[in-house]
Amino acid sequence: MQLREDVIMAPEDPRRSRVTLLDVARQANVSRATASLVIRKSPLVGAETRQRVEDAIVALGYIYNMGAARLRAERSHTVGVIVPNLTNPFFAELLGGIEHAIDTAGMVVILANSGDLLTRQAAVIRRMREHGVDGLILCPAADTEEALPAQIGAWGLPAVQVLRQVTANADYAGADYAAGMRQAVDYLASLGHTDIAFAVHGPVHSAYHERVEGFREAMTARALQEDMIIRVPDQLGQIADATRLLFEQPRPATAVICFNDVIAHGVAAGLYDRGLTVGRDFSLVGFDDVTDAEAMRPRLTSVSTAPARIGENAARMLLERIANPGLPARRNVSATYLHIRQSCGPAPHFVT
Amino acid sequence: MQLREDVIMAPEDPRRSRVTLLDVARQANVSRATASLVIRKSPLVGAETRQRVEDAIVALGYIYNMGAARLRAERSHTVGVIVPNLTNPFFAELLGGIEHAIDTAGMVVILANSGDLLTRQAAVIRRMREHGVDGLILCPAADTEEALPAQIGAWGLPAVQVLRQVTANADYAGADYAAGMRQAVDYLASLGHTDIAFAVHGPVHSAYHERVEGFREAMTARALQEDMIIRVPDQLGQIADATRLLFEQPRPATAVICFNDVIAHGVAAGLYDRGLTVGRDFSLVGFDDVTDAEAMRPRLTSVSTAPARIGENAARMLLERIANPGLPARRNVSATYLHIRQSCGPAPHFVT
DNA sequence: GCGTCGATTTAGATCGATCTAAGTCCCCCG
DNA sequence: CGGGGGACTTAGATCGATCTAAATCGACGC
Numbered sequence A, B: 001m002q003l004r005e006d007v008i009m010a011p012e013d014p015r016r017s018r019v020t021l022l023d024v025a026r027q028a029n030v031s032r033a034t035a036s037l038v039i040r041k042s043p044l045v046g047a048e049t050r051q052r053v054e055d056a057i058v059a060l061g062y063i064y065n066m067g068a069a070r071l072r073a074e075r076s077h078t079v080g081v082i083v084p085n086l087t088n089p090f091f092a093e094l095l096g097g098i099e100h101a102i103d104t105a106g107m108v109v110i111l112a113n114s115g116d117l118l119t120r121q122a123a124v125i126r127r128m129r130e131h132g133v134d135g136l137i138l139c140p141a142a143d144t145e146e147a148l149p150a151q152i153g154a155w156g157l158p159a160v161q162v163l164r165q166v167t168a169n170a171d172y173a174g175a176d177y178a179a180g181m182r183q184a185v186d187y188l189a190s191l192g193h194t195d196i197a198f199a200v201h202g203p204v205h206s207a208y209h210e211r212v213e214g215f216r217e218a219m220t221a222r223a224l225q226e227d228m229i230i231r232v233p234d235q236l237g238q239i240a241d242a243t244r245l246l247f248e249q250p251r252p253a254t255a256v257i258c259f260n261d262v263i264a265h266g267v268a269a270g271l272y273d274r275g276l277t278v279g280r281d282f283s284l285v286g287f288d289d290v291t292d293a294e295a296m297r298p299r300l301t302s303v304s305t306a307p308a309r310i311g312e313n314a315a316r317m318l319l320e321r322i323a324n325p326g327l328p329a330r331r332n333v334s335a336t337y338l339h340i341r342q343s344c345g346p347a348p349h350f351v352t
Numbered sequence C: 001g002c003g004t005c006g007a008t009t010t011a012g013a014t015c016g017a018t019c020t021a022a023g024t025c026c027c028c029c030g
Numbered sequence D: 001c002g003g004g005g006g007a008c009t010t011a012g013a014t015c016g017a018t019c020t021a022a023a024t025c026g027a028c029g030c
Helices: A002-012 A021-028 A032-039 A047-060 A066-073 A089-104 A118-130 A148-154 A177-190 A206-221 A236-246 A261-273 A291-295 A307-323 B002-012 B021-028 B032-039 B047-060 B066-073 B089-104 B118-130 B148-154 B177-190 B206-221 B236-246 B261-273 B291-295 B307-323
Strands: A078-083 A108-113 A135-138 A159-162 A171-175 A196-200 A229-231 A255-258 A283-288 A301-304 A331-334 A337-339 B078-083 B108-113 B135-138 B159-162 B171-175 B196-200 B229-231 B255-258 B283-288 B301-304 B331-334 B337-339
Touching: A021 A032, A021 A047, A032 A047, A066 B066, A078 A089, A078 A118, A089 A108, A089 A291, A089 A307, A089 B089, A089 B108, A108 A118, A108 B089, A118 A135, A135 A307, A148 A159, A159 A307, A171 A177, A171 A307, A177 A196, A177 A206, A177 A255, A177 A283, A177 A301, A177 A337, A196 A206, A196 A261, A229 A236, A236 A261, A236 B291, A255 A261, A261 A283, A261 A291, A261 B291, A291 B236, A291 B261, A307 A331, B021 B032, B021 B047, B032 B047, B078 B089, B078 B118, B089 B108, B089 B291, B089 B307, B108 B118, B118 B135, B135 B148, B135 B307, B148 B159, B159 B307, B171 B177, B171 B307, B177 B196, B177 B206, B177 B255, B177 B283, B177 B301, B177 B337, B196 B206, B196 B261, B229 B236, B236 B261, B255 B261, B261 B283, B261 B291, B307 B331
Parallel strands: A078 A108, A078 A135, A135 A159, A159 A171, A171 A331, A196 A229, A196 A255, A255 A283, A283 A301, B078 B108, B078 B135, B135 B159, B159 B171, B171 B331, B196 B229, B196 B255, B255 B283, B283 B301
Antiparallel strands: A108 B108, A301 A337, B301 B337
């Protein structure tokens, strides 16, 4: 009788009193503890009892209260993700990969944007701590101190660095940028190019250094001039104008490798503006190989880094670290490959 | 004496016993309740006491425990955001706008991807409820039942629809897609075009219908053939090939309006492949005006919808509804404008 | 000197789950 | 027939904040 009343009352006032585990337990004629075990899929509970509880759950429309569980169990089923910027499609793909892996693990992503600013980064990290995330995937803002990961570790918060690394003493998932640069340089050299520029922009961080170093080493290995490194604007709309810098060099470039596909896109526009045909008059290599590369004309040859895969790797590393905090620091540096399309051609006067 | 020991012990074991409000209270020689009031910036507490507590907070490195607060106070300072897809730069910009507005309100975003699938959408909504989000920003998956927002409302969960609407009985933030189509059609008509196609793809939902209807009405208003609506593939890489459909019509098109900039990008590539010059031989209008539009050559004329702004609007609406659940359903439909660049020219044989 | 009032402060109950440690049963073995 | 063990089940304490209702304390008016 009384139970029947409970059932009727529950949906009556949906705002103030939500259905709780105690309601479920009463409905199923078991204790709160048993109901809790059923929810957590413990093998300890009998088949018939389990069924009764599960029926009660759907009958009452019970919704698990993570907040309460977290308080007691110290696990929030929540992962913080901090990126420096959302509008670059590269980060969107990364985020997609992370979200997918985290979701299939039954957890959710709390997202924050550091804007590549140290103060904002500190603020969002604190906020993540307040929300009790189980772990952190962090693409460190430029100029992040090397000690930050250790600091985070001292707080007992598992974390992995993604795309950029500030220290080798913490987990890291990224791509082998230097090897990617080598692939690009070797390819252009095989087409006879000797005056190869590297167009860069954005903040300076480990991924930046790795690419610059990769470029320098690959160039010197072939006894080529390795200092044609050209800064272009951050805004896509303004990159085209900066293309002229490629020709205002002591020895004008005949090919350019771009720091990312955004720059490649802008430079392609700038070359078009000068009446040059990409792939014939000038060679162009991008970096990242995001989906747009396939739709450019001519199609863009680009070093593929597969950001979605990096995101999944980072998420998996984090989950493993959460499960086993004692692990030594690990690195997951995935290989890049050069996706050759149509944006490169032989150097002028070059005969194979 | 004993207090001193507490202070020393607190940092000793960072994992198991975190610093709690009670520790802060003891350190500041006040009660837990007073410390709580200080944290929540209540005006009830005296200036000198407040200072003591604030000092204790920094001295102990205290971190607020949202989870515990949520349990008692029924507010999680958390907002759920559900998008159908992350890789389209359009959604990335939307997400950026949402994140920014939510962040400045001191709350965080929990992100989920529905993949435009009803079953996944249901699953992620449930997960958001489990996490006790204070509100939901939802871009409904295609074929979402009209009753869903009412359902969510019945659960006591404030929600706003974004970009797509399944009912007028719930908050909605979007853009005036039909007006955008009208602007595009009028512009092309003013250049003398009469055979105007509309290239579409993707799932069918309210934003899709609004654009198709807007196209039809604008065309019939000018006594033009309004049924050249052409479906192209979803994958950017495959759109170029489908461009031939524009010419396999009873009366071949001389201009095309694209459902979004992704299609415009692909169609531009397809026109290039046929040896046609965009803006001279054929006219092209995009929709969304994402950042790439400026970098295409020729620059893409596109209907601007400002997704970041829509995201901010949606976030603001949600915050207002959370603050005041009694409000009637509201709509925020922002105006579009035609960003004219270089991808359109006069129709063949057309003399102004 | 006493009651009242405003300004602060506080004890203790409470939110909804999990965890620990201790029961129940029931069966089977010696 | 007593007891040991396996398979379940459960009472009650607990996590760390907030909220309610009440206490404390001068000061002030009468």
